[in-house]
Amino acid sequence: xxxxxxxxxxxxxxxxxxxxxxxxxxxxxxxxxxxxxxxxxxxxxxxxxxxxxxxxxxxxxxxxxxxxxxxxxxxxxxxxxxxxxxxxxxxxxxxxxxxxxxxxxxxxxxxxxxxxxxxxxxxxxxxxxxxxxxxxxxxxxxxxxxxxxxxxxxxxxxxxxxxxxxxxxxxxxxxxxxxxxxxxxxxxxxxxxxxxxxxxxxxxxxxxxxxxxxx
Ligand code: ADP
Ligand code: ADP
Numbered sequence: 001x002x003x004x005x006x007x008x009x010x011x012x013x014x015x016x017x018x019x020x021x022x023x024x025x026x027x028x029x030x031x032x033x034x035x036x037x038x039x040x041x042x043x044x045x046x047x048x049x050x051x052x053x054x055x056x057x058x059x060x061x062x063x064x065x066x067x068x069x070x071x072x073x074x075x076x077x078x079x080x081x082x083x084x085x086x087x088x089x090x091x092x093x094x095x096x097x098x099x100x101x102x103x104x105x106x107x108x109x110x111x112x113x114x115x116x117x118x119x120x121x122x123x124x125x126x127x128x129x130x131x132x133x134x135x136x137x138x139x140x141x142x143x144x145x146x147x148x149x150x151x152x153x154x155x156x157x158x159x160x161x162x163x164x165x166x167x168x169x170x171x172x173x174x175x176x177x178x179x180x181x182x183x184x185x186x187x188x189x190x191x192x193x194x195x196x197x198x199x200x201x202x203x204x205x206x207x208x209x210x211x212x213x214x215x
Pocket of ligand 2: 130136137138139140141142
């Protein structure tokens, strides 16, 4: 479904150059749960952002169903970012002045989901009673579940998760991982990066990044 072909990415800051990805290739089949592990600074976030259409690699290609993401026109790549992939981040990235419901509605917009599907998904994630609360009123577990619902509300084919349990206690981590597992059991594909060993328990494949190289 997704093919990452020989991608490299360097960041230049002043006189310093940081190699984030060095000739990385990875094939992701539909239904895969791939965990990418590696120390901090090994390129994990850059890899996810590249796959998600957010960072253009210096060289190499990301192919989604055979189509090169970085050769799509702006309309197509926007559709890819909003419809084909869903993102969950360690820092949640909820919009503080929007409620739980509004944060989710924002990404669901224009996708013609039938009315009520947001409520149904909130219910499944034990968030329905909180739908009118603001992020500042939520516990960390609730914030991350909200971010998860936002990521999957448009039925993406692939969920990209960047250290999604990094700020969660063990109980909330387990709840989130069960939701991710359920997403996959319903036909979804997962690419998760983490340095926490327990999140990889659910993966059918574990790959390691070290200094931008995939081992
Ligand atoms: P990880 O997610 O594994 O911690 P990253 O992809 O965030 O790794 O970073 C990989 C390398 O690229 C690191 O050396 C990091 O310092 C560098 N890097 C990441 N983002 C930037 C940036 N915006 N500017 C400069 N260097 C960056
Ligand atoms: P956790 O230990 O998981 O971080 P919290 O103590 O933050 O949990 O939150 C416990 C409960 O209190 C949650 O249901 C949350 O919605 C509610 N809550 C937390 N902070 C606020 C707040 N500022 N205003 C209203 N409700 C809040």
